[in-house]
Amino acid sequence: MKLFYTTNSPYARIARVAVIEAGIARSVEQIPALNRRDDNPVLDFSPVGRVPTLVADGMVITETRxxxxxIAAVSGCESLLGPRADNWTAIEQEGQILGFLDAVAFRVREDRRGELKSNELIDVEAKRCDRCLKYLDTEASGGKLSAFPVFRSVALASALDLMELHCFSPLWKTRFEALAAWFSEISSRVSMQETRPVLGMDKDRVINDNRI
Ligand SMILES: N[C@@H](CCC(=O)N[C@@H](CS)C(=O)NCC(=O)O)C(=O)O
Incomplete structure (x- = not known):
């Protein structure tokens, strides 16, 4: 299996964490993508050209979920999946988490546009993130955030880590203590440590700016 990723993509990180947690890291070749470039190797397999992209058994699987x-199917690690089709409470929460993840990712991309960036759009996403953090903190306080490494908990942890890396909400840990406590526990997992986003040079000596 080949898994295309970029070091700082929170979506690709979910797949990379899943590979580690499912215990199949040795059977998956992880290949750095060159997002948005004409020589992106992902384009040899998928016209969409995004990460994560998994190539396996003659198929090209895209979309993180x-x-x-x-990965859950080939490894037999069904616990990665989280909600079943009829678990609407979990599906409801997963939707909110993926919306939060999209907001953080959008803000990173907009910020990167330098002088072209829209402060209005940044403000929209900052407010969206803040509303989501409040909701997620309430979920955490009620013990409703799922244990790791269920898909939606990995998605949430990846979004929070990227938000931290970019200092989008510097005081979030003091404002949202229950969520911060949940995140702190999860952050110590090996799968999270090994897939941390970085600015500068990553462990494969690939230069990273804040691209995702
Ligand atoms: N809905 C997609 C989103 C994936 C996504 O946006 N990936 C970004 C990196 S964070 C990407 O590859 N962007 C490159 C591009 O848009 O060309 C998923 O869940 O997999």
């Missing part, structure tokens, strides 16, 4: 479903 599907990639994790495939």
């Amino acid at each position: 599907h990639v994790v479903e495939f």
Whole structure:
């Protein structure tokens, strides 16, 4: 299996964590993508050209949720998946978490546009993030955030880590203590440590700016 990723993509990170947690790291070749470039190796397999992209058994699986479903199926690690089709409470929470993840990712990309960036759009995403953090803190206080490494908990941890890396909400840990406590426990897992986003030079000596 080949898994295309970029070091700082929170979506690809979910797939990379799933590979580690499912115990199949040795059967998956992880290949750095060159996002948004004409020589991106992902384009040899998928016209969409995004990460994560998993190539396996003659198939090209895209969209993070599907990639994790495939990893769960081949590894037999069904616990990665989280909600079943009829668990609407969990599905409801997963939707909110993925919306939060999209907001953080959008803000990183908009910030990167330098002078072209729209402060109005940044403000929209900052407010969206803040509302989501409040909701997620309430979920954490009620013990409703799922244990790791269920898909939606990995997605949430990846979003929070990227938000931290970019200092989007410097005081969030003091404002949202229950969520911060949940995140702190999860952050110590090996799968999270090994897939941390970085600015500068990453462990594969690939230069990173804040691209995702
Ligand atoms: N909905 C997709 C989002 C994936 C995504 O946005 N990936 C970004 C990196 S964070 C990407 O590869 N962007 C490159 C591009 O848009 O060309 C998923 O869940 O997999």
